[in-house]
Amino acid sequence: MPNFVLFGAPGAGKGTLAGKIKKFSPVAHISTGDLFRYNIKEGTPIGKEAKSYIDAGKLVPDSVVIGMVKDRIALDDVKEHGFMLDGFPRTLDQAKALNEIAKLDVVVVLDIAKEDLKKRILGRWSCPKCGEIYNIYNDELKPKVEGKCDKCEDTNLTHRSDDNEETFEKRWNTYLSQSEEVINYYDKTEGLVGRVDGTRTMSYTEDELRKILKL
Numbered sequence: 732m733p734n735f736v737l738f739g740a741p742g743a744g745k746g747t748l749a750g751k752i753k754k755f756s757p758v759a760h761i762s763t764g765d766l767f768r769y770n771i772k773e774g775t776p777i778g779k780e781a782k783s784y785i786d787a788g789k790l791v792p793d794s795v796v797i798g799m800v801k802d803r804i805a806l807d808d809v810k811e812h813g814f815m816l817d818g819f820p821r822t823l824d825q826a827k828a829l830n831e832i833a834k835l836d837v838v839v840v841l842d843i844a845k846e847d848l849k850k851r852i853l854g855r856w857s858c859p860k861c862g863e864i865y866n867i868y869n870d871e872l873k874p875k876v877e878g879k880c881d882k883c884e885d886t887n888l889t890h891r892s893d894d895n896e897e898t899f900e901k902r903w904n905t906y907l908s909q910s911e912e913v914i915n916y917y918d919k920t921e922g923l924v925g926r927v928d929g930t931r932t933m934s935y936t937e938d939e940l941r942k943i944l945k946l
């Protein structure tokens with residue numbers, strides 16, 4: 732399995748695709764958003780610092796994110812199985828820092844327009860126990876029983892606090908202001924970037940991802 736990055740706007744499908752890969756591979760899934768939410772829940776110093784940025788739809792400062800990812804990449808599961816990064820890097824400085832700490836084989840960019848994203852963000856529910864992601868507006872991605880996880884039957888699904896219309900607008904603008912220079916940075920290396928049409932069905936995007944990763 733190559734070391735790769737899932738890159739895309741809020742709601743593009745990064746976490747959902749990572750979940751598909753995890754079903755058949757032990758590769759380490761490193762989602763900076765998930766790490767922050769865990770730290771917020773546990774009340775750690777990182778969580779306390781990150782919360783106000785996340786609630787405002789802004790990026791957590793590079794120094795905090797880079798330190799957290801460095802620590803995560805140093806763990807044994809990454810040494811053994813490699814990594815898939817979800818939501819990192821998001822700035823040029825993060826991309827340069829990653830270059831110093833790890834070898835990256837592929838950057839997968841999920842292309843999707845703003846108008847398709849809002850419905851995904853507002854319809855997203857997830858399981859606090861196993862992390863499975865659902866969407867109530869999509870028949871393919873709906874839970875079997877409303878509000879309950881298909882796998883952890885007694886668990887109620889939850890909605891992220893930043894998944895509202897106002898914060899989505901801010902997250903989208905943040906993405907627009909940072910994404911181009913990160914993609915341009917990676918585009919300089921021939922063959923590093925692979926693009927997936929993120930507007931298509933889940934099975935289509937998974938197939939395209941597998942082709943890019945040669946799985």
Ligand code: AP5
Nearest residue numbers: 741742743744745746747763764785791818851855865866
């Ligand atoms: P993070 O948690 O990474 O949020 P995000 O980038 O806004 O992305 P999302 O998790 O919202 O979307 P996703 O692409 O994972 O989509 P998903 O698969 O869930 O970050 C949160 C915050 O943390 C940031 O705003 C920032 O403050 C901070 N942060 C994180 N990383 C940082 C960094 N590197 N630097 C600084 N700050 C950082 O899918 C969305 C919905 O769509 C789901 O309901 C799903 O079921 C549905 N869906 C998925 N695929 C499809 C499909 N093909 N068709 C139809 N529906 C689909």
Ligand code: MG
Nearest residue numbers: 745746762764
């Ligand atoms: Mg996500």
